[in-house]
Amino acid sequence: MQTTLSTKSAVSAMLPGIFKFLRLEKKDHIGYIYLAKSENNELDADFLNEIILAHDLFEADDDVWGVIWTSDSPSCFCSGFDPRYMHSLDKAGKMMTFHKLFKTTHRVFAFSKPELVLLTGYALAAGSVIMMGADWRFLNEDKARISFPEVMLGISIPSAMIAMLRLHAGEQNLSRLVQMGDSIKPQEALKLGIVNEIMPLADLMPAGERFMKRLFQKPLGGFRAVKKNLRRDVLALFENDPSLGDFEELMGANFDEALLSIIEKRRPKFNNP
Structure with a gap:
């Protein structure tokens, strides 16, 4: 793909049949997802x-x-895994899907070009994890929330993903993010370092485009080199994360109960030792 476009063009329309769940566009050297x-x-x-x-x-x-990555939904960026889909899978299917999430997060984190996420609304669970792979996040200041509730689902977060979160939030905020599973409001998300700016929904795209265009005035080769060096150790952990083996043990009755409680809109009844 070497087409130079001065006006916004729907890349997904150039690739019919490939994308069912995404829209891709290009304008002024910005790719939009x-x-x-x-x-x-x-x-x-x-x-x-x-x-x-x-x-x-x-x-x-x-x-x-x-790249600017956002959502067509004004109220939600991504709510994480579809609970009905996950509950329908057997243990092997669940494991395969979690490995796919890990691979996707790795791909986003390894992306060499600048990437900004515009969070129109909620980002929950897997949706929160994936968006942390980007370089920056701007959040809707109104009704948006961010959470990493994996511990509330009876599962864990792989070591590579925790290391990725540490790069943005720092060691001092890690336990607050990954051990409590709380819903984090915009001002607190800014304080914790998991978003870079908060603003009204209508301002997200204009601010994001201005941010990218200012960045494009700098030598991007230097940006890519620094990004690679900043992420080198975590990328190596993504390549060989020993904690992935823990998921098979955790993918049991408590996880199924957590999924079922979401589907049935009730409190879960976990079986603790």
């Missing part, structure tokens, strides 16, 4: 595959200097 599956943008394996492919395409496109 829009999550466009549903109001809540629930994840499944096919959706994750599309996110990987979108990053592969924009990585290979020399006319794209940076």
Whole structure:
């Protein structure tokens, strides 16, 4: 893909049949990724595959200097895995899907070009983890929330993903993020370092585009080199994360109960030792 476009062009329209859940566009050297599956943008394996492919395409496109990633939904960026989809899978299917999430997060984190996420609304669980792979996040200051509730689902977060969170939030904020599972409001998200700016929903895209265009005035080769060096150790952990083996043991009755309680809109009844 070497097409130079001065006006916004729908890249996904150039690739018919490939994208069902995303819209891709290009304008003025910015690649745009829009999550466009549903109001809540629930994840499944096919959706994750599309996110990987979108990053592969924009990585290979020399006319794209940076990426803005957002959602068509004004109330939600991504609510994480579709609980009905996950509950329908057997243990092997659940493990395969978690490995796909890990691969997707790795792909986003390894993306060499500048990437900014515009969070229109809620980002929950897997949706929060993936967006932390980008360089920056601007958040809707109104009704948006961010959470990493994996511990509330009876599962864990792999070591590589925790190390990725540490790069943004620092060691002092890690336990608050990954051990409590709380819903984090915009002002607190800013204080914790998991978002870089908060603003009204209507200001997100204009601010994001201004941010990218200012960045494009700098030598981007230097940016890519520094980004690679900053992330080198965590990228190595993504390549060989020993904690992935823990997930098979955790993918049991408590996780199924957590999923079922979400589907049935009730409190979970966990079986603790």
